[in-house]
Amino acid sequence: MKNLCMGVLLLTWSVASGAKPTPQIIQSCLRTESVAGADYIEINPGSFNQEDDEAGKKTFTTITVQGKEFGIWKETGSNRFGMVHAGKEIPIKRVIRLSSHAPSPFDPYTAQWGKARDTKSVYVCVTFNFEGLGESGSFQNVRGLYLLEMNNARSRIFYIVGDIRQ
Template identity: 35%
Template structure:
């Protein structure tokens, strides 16, 4: 019985048991600006972008940049995509949907049109990328629907969200 308990504890700690990001943090990430006094956003001004075939695990880094000495960006392999943070890949297909968008599947995005940022709320820190679905909705109400990925920098969970940013 003792070994079963230890296995459960080990599994629970590997899952992370961290709470998903708050509504204010998600909305701030999707807009790349703080919507609450409790959230701070540091926008990443991408000035130089590189591409690297064979970056890691069969992925090609189609959009990679350095920020404070850390590799960040976007990678692709056939029909699979990943975020790059600190030289490691985080597959979008493994992202956890949050909020009321559980029926929406994670999706590829155009990294050149995305907004990249770092967000902090309390002790939680996230690498964020927000996008408006390949620039669709340049006019009309769909321009207010944004998607985004939030990488928890502590436990490395990746979350996916879609929201109407007016709400």
């Protein structure tokens, strides 16, 4: 009986905590196109909201998707940054790594924004090239990717570095 209760508890926790994005979602967002099992729609931000919080010494750059703000915040005069998910300020330490690479800041104006969905989940995708070498030659094939979960109240954000050729 004890094992059954523990199994039910673990199953409930795993369903409540949600699953990681599927490989199809990740590839769709990295390639900025639909792949088998995941539909991709490009988001053309049109205009960005940029807000300076002088008291908190932060700059927020966001776009609005389905009435909610998504983007990045950066601390003035330092390398600290984080994400904005559905209007909430998310510290970078709460971003879930899907690879060994540490989350990296990005330029929201040059990043590619999109939305990917499969049968269970919807994500706002932010994919970007890395500054310096990542802006030229074959290095453009390696991109950073943030996946901001749309259908989970916990505001989960995932990060991965991937190669669009794979």
